Amino acid sequence: MGYTRMDVYSFLKAVREKRPLVHHLTNWVTIYDCAQVVKSFGASPVMAHAPEEVAQMVGLASALVLNIGTLTADFIESMKIAARAASCRNIPVVLDVCGAGATAFRDRKSSELLEDKHISIIKGNSSEIARIAGWDVRTRGVDAAHVGADLHKIATALARQRNCTVVITGKEDIITNAKTTYVVRNGSEILTHVVGTGCMATSVIGTFTGASPHDITAAAAAGLSCYEIAAELAVKKSSGPASFKQHLFDCIFHLTKDDVDFMQRVA
């Protein structure tokens, strides 16, 4: 498979020009990094989860990011209110099914969120998405477990079933709406040694789709490519997972058209 000259940079440019406000209901582990990745790309993060205000906060936002990493029953109820409000405004709603396949509670709450039909993009690692697609796999906490099946087929089937875009991140990222499929092969193995890089990827998808809502599948692929190009630049300057994370934010902040045009590996 060759690499198409998708105009990835135009999506980055849109983020920097429009500076979308990206409203998050996310987990307490990586919440800072989710905010900082949005800010490093030049956009504006806001985190708010009280049921009394989420709908109004969504009213200011260009995208909504939901991440169930440290879910509770109450928190999911706030997510439902926020997702409904986002859906009414036709802004993208990205759901990270973090830890799906680890517990029945996560599977059930993910299903509830999907049943409401307000989710634009479902994002997870291989075993999380396989589980959401109905496969009998067990995620190891929040780390991907082996899935003995074709991930492309799983992603496409889920996208068709839920009428949305599906993103599976991993060594290669699959982004599909069942009709069009992108594969992103940027990135670095070190991402797997840093807590929160998956959550940040979801926030990046929120940021890019918030700036380019006309084609959220392409925007998600472009966002992941930019994020992972920055990771490739950052790893060269790093001496381990923590210095990598710092360089990642700095490289995102300084990412140029040349970096993006030259390094993108989107098929």
Place this chain on the structure above:
Amino acid sequence: MGYTRMDVYSFLKAVREKRPLVHHLTNWVTIYDCAQVVKSFGASPVMAHAPEEVAQMVGLASALVLNIGTLTADFIESMKIAARAASCRNIPVVLDVCGAGATAFRDRKSSELLEDKHISIIKGNSSEIARIAGWDVRTRGVDAAHVGADLHKIATALARQRNCTVVITGKEDIITNAKTTYVVRNGSEILTHVVGTGCMATSVIGTFTGASPHDITAAAAAGLSCYEIAAELAVKKSSGPASFKQHLFDCIFHLTKDDVDFMQRVA
């Protein structure tokens, strides 16, 4: 306007000698950085929010910091208990009205906290403070929106109305108790690209007023000047927002009398 030779360093010295315990009820996004900024200045942070213990924890503290960034109704009730306990002990209570003007819920809860009359210092960016002062402005999530009015007048009016000190942070910081006004012009544009620098500023105000409760308006100005001098030193060593934040903590830790005496820009 010239710069007075305020003895900023004496306030930093007081922090390092007294090592005040600064009790926080703050948001879940920047909670780590709020704690680390206090610790980097040589003081001691503690975060506790259970209604069963906040009053007793306040009993150990020299200052109380309240930040509504990720507020819920329950969390605000804990804040009220803590503020009452702090007020009984006459220790400074700093309220960061984070996101005021973004949702009616934030406006209402900020008002409730202010109605109890236990707040010593109200702190926010321009649109947050304008909103609290009754202006019809809309904060963009937690980022300042343009306020078409004289910020000095807004700050002074609010300080008089609420009988407290008001701090507006921005390119220049305004600190006023309606009688005395300080303007701090230290800092760097990069602070706006890092999540949590506003929350940290509030924790710094708690730290400095906790060590110098006899003049909280001057202490707040001195604290902001020190924090922003460290930012000026840090930005020179940085290659982006994340390396900046790391250097900021390190520079705070090593801040000298010479740095402070030479670089302070307080009018």
Place this chain on the structure above:
Amino acid sequence: MGYTRMDVYSFLKAVREKRPLVHHLTNWVTIYDCAQVVKSFGASPVMAHAPEEVAQMVGLASALVLNIGTLTADFIESMKIAARAASCRNIPVVLDVCGAGATAFRDRKSSELLEDKHISIIKGNSSEIARIAGWDVRTRGVDAAHVGADLHKIATALARQRNCTVVITGKEDIITNAKTTYVVRNGSEILTHVVGTGCMATSVIGTFTGASPHDITAAAAAGLSCYEIAAELAVKKSSGPASFKQHLFDCIFHLTKDDVDFMQRVA
């Protein structure tokens, strides 16, 4: 006291080979660092606290870490469910009595957790452990206060009383199950200037005991030694508390047999 050639490295090797899943119910201040320290050692962290799922998540884990830093009554109930599930599976349960001695609420909730008899290791600083052992000391928020008594005797008495392992961290760490006692003298003074280093130590104990459950007292000592050797390596590269923390994670990630064999100071 001389230093025994305890085979510290074999415990590190076990962590890297078995990659234990370490389930945390911890505080919101240092939750990211707790996760990242586990990951940097090559193991797998997961954070989950909903009462509906903690038992099932424990079912996947090799160790359970409980930290009461930002406790609430509900959160403690989730901890009890998780501890019971862990106990049924005979996996180590490490309790960090963070802030015990600061408020009656913390003392009471710590006692409740201990009364259930599922805790394998109680960990704290000197005044926290002294308080749990029944001494009339007052912790200063989450910072150790002076304890005018022999810490070895306190640790041993508590270990006997609660039939578990007790860890007191400080300039020297005491690890005892009343029969065997280890003292670790690795580390650096800078650890006291960084928020979360105590919490991370607890996560390290969870990680090492999860990989070597046959001797949790030795595993805890070995884990602390490795963590503090990395701190000794990191401090040499650092210019303050924040760059230290970054280097700490990187040094943990790269820690070699030679580092460990040469530098361990376990008696």
